[in-house]
Amino acid sequence: MRFYEYESKRLFGKHGVPLPTGSKVAHTPQEASAIAAEIAGPVVLKSQVLTGGRMKAGGVLFSDNPAAAAAAAKKILALTINGHTPRGVLVEARAPIAQEYYVGVTWDGVARLPVMICSDMGGIDIEEVAETHPQHIAKRNFSTLLPFSDFMAKELIASLNISGSDLNRLAQITAGLARIFITYGLTLAEINPLAKLADGRFVCLDGHVDMEDDARDSQKAILKELGIDPEEKRQARPPTDFEIKGVAVDAGDHRGVAGNVVEFDGDLGLVIGAGGGSLTLFDAIRKHGGRPANYCEIGGNPSVTKTCELTKLILSKPGVKKIAVMMNVVSNTRVDIVARGVIKGVIESGHKPSEKIAIFRIPGSWETEGFKILKHYGVEYCDRTVSMYEAAGRAVAKMRVG
């Protein structure tokens, strides 16, 4: 779950990360003007949306006095960015910047540990820095079980040849960020840019926080403190019509799950499932060079009707050439029922199952029955002796031959 910038900053501020003077949210031009008057100097006003590209879209404006701040807030509050209407306008003091840094903590999927990242080239995309200036990035993993020591952050920052009071201040902020990351079950805690001001102080100019969805229950207290409704859904973008239809398919029949539909711009429709298996399959498709048109889970023994409707939805998306139906080994979902639903959906969409289904790999309950059906309709299928990775490869190869 993503936090708005103002929420991220409140969380950071609560743990000693220095913030710009003011740093309050206005919901009306009058409120913005009052905050600017309190700051009594130049201010920056930032649209509070859960999407990037604010600056380009005109969602970040500067002003020198309260009247100009009110006018800027009026503009920002009326501005929709990537389909998001702003929650408010963050008003902060604007101070001269001497240098911009990046500090962040996230999960390292390969090491299976959190990773602290620091760069003396803040203000731009950290991936870009990693590609173009790898020598300006320092990273280190740390354990979630052992006590976190400030010295780890110090070592990391010193490896970028930062010394003296800058080192001490940066280490303190980075170590604080690592503790926030662990304490609140986050998947990302990032400050970019972390600015060194002309007077030597450091302040967090922009911050991002993503909380693990599963942590929402255990983190009710802090969510309440930040004013985040525990039921509030946070998404990086509003759901598309296609995704809304996916939710409707799931809601239309209580039997099983056929949902969590996320749309992409590829050409291979994915009917995939089995918890982590679906993510593995998605990654495997990408690894083989395939272009998923969607991510769409199926499981929990959905009915034929539900599977059929989901298949029809996936095939209705412009640009989808074929679908791949894949799961890990399943015991709670009947293979024959899924096979029936998918085939029915393909036929009702006016296609031949043998042509539209790139691969069917669902080994498990009632698979012999399922394989009979698939064979009857000439659909390529495989059993558990073919790995998920290999099955994904076959699907992608099929896309290439047309």
Next chain:
Amino acid sequence: MALFIAVEVSPAVANDAELVKKLVEVCPVNIFAAGTGGGVQIVEKNLDECTLCELCLDVGAPGSVRVKRLYGDKEVLERRA
């Protein structure tokens, strides 16, 4: 139209209101419904949901309810005598 399953009920069961009631009761996916006049009605739109559970086969005398697969070897499910 059903693509995968067909169900046949012998007239002796299809017109016996008591047995029809039992068919409606046992089928987990509502393939049977009581028609007006107490006879059985096959709910066409639910046929493909048949779970092949065989519960309907025990209603009435052996062979009076037959569940047919319309794919593969077109194997038929029925209670043997």
